[in-house]
Amino acid sequence: MIAVCIPLIWFVPLAGQHDSGAVLSQFLASGALIAMAISMVISTRLPGTSLLFGPLDRAYVLHKWIGVGAMAGLLLHDVIDADLEETGEETILVQLGETLGEFSLYGLLILVLLSIATFTPYKLWKWTHRFMGAFFVAGALHYLLIRKPFDLTDSPGVYVGLFCVAGVAAYAYATVSGLFKRGRPFTVVSAEKSGDALAVVLKANGRNMNAKAGQFAFLSVDQLPEPHPFTLSKVSANGEMRFTIKSLGDYTHALQSLVKPGATVRVKGPYGGFTRRPGTPEIWIAAGVGITPFVAWAHQLENTKGPVHLFYSVRHQSNASHLDELTEISNSSALQLHLHETGNSGRLSIDTIKAAAGDDFSSASVSFCGPVEMRDSLLKGFKKAGLKSHRFHYEMFELRSGVGFRKMLAWGFRRFEEYRSAKA
Numbered sequence: 001m002i003a004v005c006i007p008l009i010w011f012v013p014l015a016g017q018h019d020s021g022a023v024l025s026q027f028l029a030s031g032a033l034i035a036m037a038i039s040m041v042i043s044t045r046l047p048g049t050s051l052l053f054g055p056l057d058r059a060y061v062l063h064k065w066i067g068v069g070a071m072a073g074l075l076l077h078d079v080i081d082a083d084l085e086e087t088g089e090e091t092i093l094v095q096l097g098e099t100l101g102e103f104s105l106y107g108l109l110i111l112v113l114l115s116i117a118t119f120t121p122y123k124l125w126k127w128t129h130r131f132m133g134a135f136f137v138a139g140a141l142h143y144l145l146i147r148k149p150f151d152l153t154d155s156p157g158v159y160v161g162l163f164c165v166a167g168v169a170a171y172a173y174a175t176v177s178g179l180f181k182r183g184r185p186f187t188v189v190s191a192e193k194s195g196d197a198l199a200v201v202l203k204a205n206g207r208n209m210n211a212k213a214g215q216f217a218f219l220s221v222d223q224l225p226e227p228h229p230f231t232l233s234k235v236s237a238n239g240e241m242r243f244t245i246k247s248l249g250d251y252t253h254a255l256q257s258l259v260k261p262g263a264t265v266r267v268k269g270p271y272g273g274f275t276r277r278p279g280t281p282e283i284w285i286a287a288g289v290g291i292t293p294f295v296a297w298a299h300q301l302e303n304t305k306g307p308v309h310l311f312y313s314v315r316h317q318s319n320a321s322h323l324d325e326l327t328e329i330s331n332s333s334a335l336q337l338h339l340h341e342t343g344n345s346g347r348l349s350i351d352t353i354k355a356a357a358g359d360d361f362s363s364a365s366v367s368f369c370g371p372v373e374m375r376d377s378l379l380k381g382f383k384k385a386g387l388k389s390h391r392f393h394y395e396m397f398e399l400r401s402g403v404g405f406r407k408m409l410a411w412g413f414r415r416f417e418e419y420r421s422a423k424a
Contacts, residue, residue, distance in 0.1 A: 003038065003163075004031040010156040014149045018084055023149060025082035030160045032073035033143055036108075036136050037167030039066045044170050044177075045271070055273035057396040064115070071112045074105055074139075087147045097145025104139035107131065122251075126226065133171030140164040182220060183227065183266035184209065189240060191259050195314070195321035197246040197289055198256045199233065202265055208239030209270060213296035214395075217269030219243065221258050224251060227268055231292040231369075233322065234299060241267075244321055246289040274395040276300075279365020282308040283357055285348070285378065287370025288319070293395070294369065295322045298329045306334025309357040313340045313348045313370070347374070350381030361387040368394040 011027040042053055042063045053059040088094070111132050114120045143164060150156050186202035193199075211217070213235055218227035228251055234242035247253040259265060274293055276282070282304075284294045291312055301308065310330075314320045317339060330337040338356050340348045357364075366382060368375050379392050 004034050007031065007034075007156055007159060010150070010154075010159075018086070018149045021080055022082050022084050025077050025080035026084075026148060028073045028080070029077040029082065029143065030156070032070040032077065033136075033139060033160060033167070034163045035066045035070035035073070036139070037163040037170070039063050039070070040133060040136060040167040040170035040174070042066075044174050045268075046173075050271075050273070055395075056271035057274075061396050067112055068116065071108060074108065078105055082146075084147050084149055087149055090147075093145050094147055097142045100138045101142035101146065104135045104142055107135035107138070111135065122249075130175075133167075133175065136167055136171060140168060181268075182225065183218065183268035186241075186265045186267050188259050188261050188263045188265060190261055194244065195323065196319045197244045197321045198259070199242055199244050199321070200259045200265075201234075201240055201242045202267065203240050205264075209241065209267065211235050211241055211270040212275065213300055214274040214276070214293040215270040215272040217241075217243075217267050217271065219255070220266045220268075221255065221263065223258055224255055226251070227266070228252070228255075229271075231272075231296075232270070233292040233295045235296060244289060244292045244295070246321075248289075272395060274367075274369070274393070277365040277367065277391075277393055279391065280363045281306070281357055281365075283353065283364055283366045284308065284310045285313070285353075285366065285368045285370065286310070287313045287348075287374055289321065290369035291321055291326075292369070294367075295326065298326060298333070298335055301329065301333040301335055304334045307336055307357075308334045309336050309338060309353075311338045311340055311348060311353060311356070313342060313374075315343045316341055348378070350378060350385060353378075354385065359385060361385050361391075364391060366392045368392065 007027060007030050011023055011030075015023040042049055042059050045056060049059060050056065053062055111128055114125055114128055143160065144152070148157070152158070152161060185205040187205055189201040189203050191198055191200045209217075211232055213232065216229050216231040218229050220227040230243045230245055232241055233244040234240075236242075245252055245256060245259070247256055276297055284297070286294050294310055294312075298310070310326065312320060312323075312326070317323065320339060323339070326335070326337050329335050336356075340352065342348070345352075361382060364387060366387060368378065375394055379389070382392055383389065
């Protein structure tokens with residue numbers, strides 16, 4: 001936000017020297033270019049980006065909202081006339097710049113709509129998303145060629161221009177690395193059924209990957225070259241890593257049939273910062289395959305005095321992955337395992353958690369991995385029970401998500417029904 005607003009230092013004085021509406025429009029376009037450039041840098045997944053934008057799961061949420069904000073700025077730029085005739089003649093290059101601007105605007109609009117419409121098939125979204133950078137390049141060229149109330153060598157020109165260069169460089173890097181850097185090769189040591197998921201143990205073909213419990217990585221195989229994220233369920237001292245993969249769609253179903261012992265898997269990562277937080281007690285809540293980070297954490301409880309309560313929500317006990325493993329750990333550590341079968345007991349509630357872990361959450365630390373609806377419901381219950389929001393930790397493991405259209409529609413419908421009831 002600061003980077004987007006800095007150009008106001010130059011644009012505010014310019015508004016008093018030129019048509020203020022046109023200057024505003026050009027500021028909106030410049031801010032959108034800066035925002036998109038930042039979004040491009042985030043998409044590179046370079047190690048240093050986590051220092052600026054946080055762990056990858058949260059960086060991708062930021063990436064999404066930056067894109068939505070930039071698109072809003074571009075639409076306003078298109079509505080508000082940005083032409084400044086007094087700044088120069090309308091040459092062929094200026095006309096080319098205007099054409100590139102329209103091309104960029106409508107291309108980005110289509111791609112952003114496809115991105116926030118989560119019903120768009122993943123393969124179509126992923127394929128079209130690759131063109132986002134090309135439309136950004138067109139927008140950067142539009143900025144370079146159009147008439148502006150300053151020269152490219154002036155402070156605002158250099159500032160916005162540097163972001164354009166950074167965005168183009170990030171796009172080039174992401175494109176090249178996607179073609180040639182598919183990840184480090186690992187060999188499948190074992191692949192065993194665990195509940196309704198498959199536990200896959202990998203060993204590096206070269207040097208080991210410096211992964212931590214709670215992190216995730218992108219996996220791919222030759223037959224399925226498009227990498228997908230999976231959380232580590234165990235990090236061994238000998239460098240072996242285990243991923244627990246549940247069949248949730250076409251990709252994961254196909255992947256399960258391909259990761260046989262001896263097969264090669266490409267791994268990119270590790271990413272994420274979902275780590276244990278101190279608290280008395282520690283409360284871990286997992287739903288389904290969301291158990292994976294907690295299994296990895298459970299293997300590192302040797303010096304923990306506890307208590308550590310793990311609430312594992314599954315439909316039936318037969319669906320629970322790593323249950324025997326967790327039971328064994330709980331017999332010799334501070335871990336207290338609470339298996340919750342929703343098929344018999346309904347949804348896991350705050351009352352169930354209170355009954356097992358007590359109702360004093362003033363110094364507790366709660367970590368959650370599971371569906372968003374369940375997370376929101378439990379967070380609301382914990383807040384009512386006295387837990388501070390900053391003590392409720394979770395990973396935003398939705399690398400592709402919408403902007404809440406359904407919630408907004410539901411909210412609007414409820415308000416309409418309340419209005420109708422009040423009028424009746």
